Amino acid sequence: MDRKVIRKWLKDPEKMGNKYSLWAVYFCxxxxxxxxxxxxxxxxxxxxxxxxxxxxxxxxxxxxxxxxVSLKTLRAIIRTYEQMQxxxxxxxxxxxxxxxxMYWDSYNTIKKLDKYIPIDGWIAGCMPRPEAIxxxxxHLWTLIDKGMxxxxxxxxxxxxxxxxNQEMALGKLEWPPLYPIx
Amino acid sequence: MNKKNLIDELKxxxxxxxxxxxxxxxxxIHAKKEQVKTILRYLKGNGYDHLALVSCVxxxxxxxxxxxxxLTSYLNDNKSYQEKGDVYLKIRVTxxxxxxxxxxxxxxxxxxYEREIHELFGxxxxxxxxxxxxFLEREYDVPPFRKDxxxxxxxxxxFNSIPVIPEEKT
Numbered sequence: 081m082d083r084k085v086i087r088k089w090l091k092d093p094e095k096m097g098n099k100y101s102l103w104a105v106y107f108c109x110x111x112x113x114x115x116x117x118x119x120x121x122x123x124x125x126x127x128x129x130x131x132x133x134x135x136x137x138x139x140x141x142x143x144x145x146x147x148x149v150s151l152k153t154l155r156a157i158i159r160t161y162e163q164m165q166x167x168x169x170x171x172x173x174x175x176x177x178x179x180x181x182m183y184w185d186s187y188n189t190i191k192k193l194d195k196y197i198p199i200d201g202w203i204a205g206c207m208p209r210p211e212a213i214x215x216x217x218x219h220l221w222t223l224i225d226k227g228m229x230x231x232x233x234x235x236x237x238x239x240x241x242x243x244x245n246q247e248m249a250l251g252k253l254e255w256p257p258l259y260p261i262x
Numbered sequence: 263m264n265k266k267n268l269i270d271e272l273k274x275x276x277x278x279x280x281x282x283x284x285x286x287x288x289x290x291i292h293a294k295k296e297q298v299k300t301i302l303r304y305l306k307g308n309g310y311d312h313l314a315l316v317s318c319v320x321x322x323x324x325x326x327x328x329x330x331x332x333l334t335s336y337l338n339d340n341k342s343y344q345e346k347g348d349v350y351l352k353i354r355v356t357x358x359x360x361x362x363x364x365x366x367x368x369x370x371x372x373x374x375y376e377r378e379i380h381e382l383f384g385x386x387x388x389x390x391x392x393x394x395x396x397f398l399e400r401e402y403d404v405p406p407f408r409k410d411x412x413x414x415x416x417x418x419x420x421f422n423s424i425p426v427i428p429e430e431k432t
Binding site for chain 1 (some may be wrong): 430
């Protein structure tokens, strides 16, 4: 191991631990999920980067939103996101979560995902290659190192705006607010 | 019963329907909307035991909806596609206050198809036990699959009106 890295570990073990064990929720949204099985199996082997898919959101801290988000999926995404433990990181995968992509004039697909939940980074493309996930993960490492992967803190601070937008899109939500709204 | 016989029998049994064979060897029936149930029951009795699909087309210039029932047969499964002669039954419904009788009594699997068409095209199925929403989360003024539903205006009015989250002050 590099001496520099040892110093980093001693200085901030929590951050380094978060960085190298990103557990991703195995949540299938739209067509982008087709890129995830090759990523986690032997061809690309995401475990080299410490990324493992996990079935339960309560054990995960990376949320890949892979593909278009319909209103019905948005409800599930918000619930999943709110169940995850902090620190949690979200990455929008593909064009559709960014601005609607090819569903830009659809009646039922939401256009800008970061109006409803906070996003740390985007992977553009339709479809992005599996390598793009690793580019995103290494990018996320840099952001965590610099203390810039703060989307979950923003969610806590700006929660009333997020909740308002979520209620505008989905009507009344059947679960109580995660943080106090004043 | 082979295909030729069936076409002849259909013409004899039902008075005002058009029956012909299309270029793919399938039987195409144009009928009135009151006849749907009787024709489907008749075809079911003649070996067409599977309702594959109920579909809908919005012909906005003719001010009509077209409902399409596709029937296939499991009994003749060893025959080729052309020999089997799947059946298309087409009916027309006017756009103003469209209403059709449900065919659940004949084919039970029509239930989700009819619910879907009710939701996306706004056609009322008389006698359907539960015409509750199937896919959509929101309510729309015009059912969204109709041709006069303006998707771009809807996106402008609804999705683009949701504000962007303000940046936090540091």
